[in-house]
Amino acid sequence: MKFDEFDKKMRKFEESLDQVIPSTSFMVARLDGKGFTKLTKKDMVLEKPFDIRFRDAVINTIKYLMNGYFQIAYAYNESDEISLLFKSNADKFGRKVRKYNSILAAETSVHFSQQIAQNAIFDCRMIALPDIEAVQDYFAWRQTDSNRNSVLAHCYYKLVADGKTPQEAAAYLRNLPFRDKVQLLAHFGMELNDIPKWQLYGSAVYWQENIKQGLNPATHTSQQTLRHTLTVNYDLPVGEEYRRFITRQIT
Numbered sequence: 001m002k003f004d005e006f007d008k009k010m011r012k013f014e015e016s017l018d019q020v021i022p023s024t025s026f027m028v029a030r031l032d033g034k035g036f037t038k039l040t041k042k043d044m045v046l047e048k049p050f051d052i053r054f055r056d057a058v059i060n061t062i063k064y065l066m067n068g069y070f071q072i073a074y075a076y077n078e079s080d081e082i083s084l085l086f087k088s089n090a091d092k093f094g095r096k097v098r099k100y101n102s103i104l105a106a107e108t109s110v111h112f113s114q115q116i117a118q119n120a121i122f123d124c125r126m127i128a129l130p131d132i133e134a135v136q137d138y139f140a141w142r143q144t145d146s147n148r149n150s151v152l153a154h155c156y157y158k159l160v161a162d163g164k165t166p167q168e169a170a171a172y173l174r175n176l177p178f179r180d181k182v183q184l185l186a187h188f189g190m191e192l193n194d195i196p197k198w199q200l201y202g203s204a205v206y207w208q209e210n211i212k213q214g215l216n217p218a219t220h221t222s223q224q225t226l227r228h229t230l231t232v233n234y235d236l237p238v239g240e241e242y243r244r245f246i247t248r249q250i251t
């Protein structure tokens with residue numbers, strides 16, 4: 001068989017699972033740390049349930065991704081997961097799912113590992129969302145997940161500090177409704193207002209436009225330039241306000 005024919009034959013197998021996200025859809029990637037329960041408990045010395053150094057390592061990784069060649073408009077972090085909303089006109093890698101999944105997982109794993117000085121792995125899944133409402137739903141969903149997980153984690157560590165074994169604490173909380181978990185925290189003297197907002201509702205990184213006063217070297221006159229800089233928000237709005245906020249991040 002001639003090489004050209006051979007190449008064509010083999011490429012067909014290689015491309016049979018290729019998917020491309022249509023330009024009419026919004027593109028989101030969700031990265032999640034693999035086995036971070038063990039990593040954060042056994043391999044790192046961290047405050048429980050939340051540690052600001054862990055959060056900052058994730059935020060620094062997000063900034064690295066956003067400053068790179070990916071066309072990212074908005075990033076959201078809760079626990080060991082990162083959601084990235086790409087700019088509507090993002091066209092890198094022909095919007096091929098396998099490229100985004102593999103390169104984002106690799107970039108995130110390498111950069112985060114450097115931040116914490118040990119090996120950590122992230123997986124990645126690409127998600128195609130049909131319209132702005134679905135984008136709002138997606139981020140509202142992750143924020144609600146953050147809220148539930150955060151309250152659960154605080155309850156768990158309060159129960160363990162109170163003398164329950166990890167198994168007993170997990171079993172006690174398994175089917176406990178959210179409002180009862182909030183009451184349990186109150187029983188231990190912790191109100192929701194006492195918990196930092198970033199632990200309850202996650203953190204976000206996005207672009208902001210700033211006007212910078214500078215000197216035009218050619219004319220020696222002062223001039224204003226528009227700069228896009230990354231901003232980190234640890235005090236995100238919630239509910240309907242968060243949905244409106246998300247809509248403003250779509251570019």
Ligand SMILES: Nc1nc2c(ncn2[C@@H]2O[C@H](COP(=O)(O)OP(=O)(O)OP(=O)(O)O)[C@@H](O)[C@H]2O)c(=O)[nH]1
Pocket residue numbers: 032033034035036037038040041046047048049050051052054055079080153
């Ligand atoms: N101590 C501590 N643990 C954290 C922090 N942030 C995240 N984690 C832990 O990271 C884990 C993330 O949860 P999951 O993603 O569901 O669990 P996982 O072990 O990574 O499992 P897979 O994602 O399925 O591989 C939880 O056990 C959290 O307690 C932190 O700031 N401090």
Ligand SMILES: [Mg+2]
Pocket residue numbers: 032033034035036037080
């Ligand atoms: Mg994980």
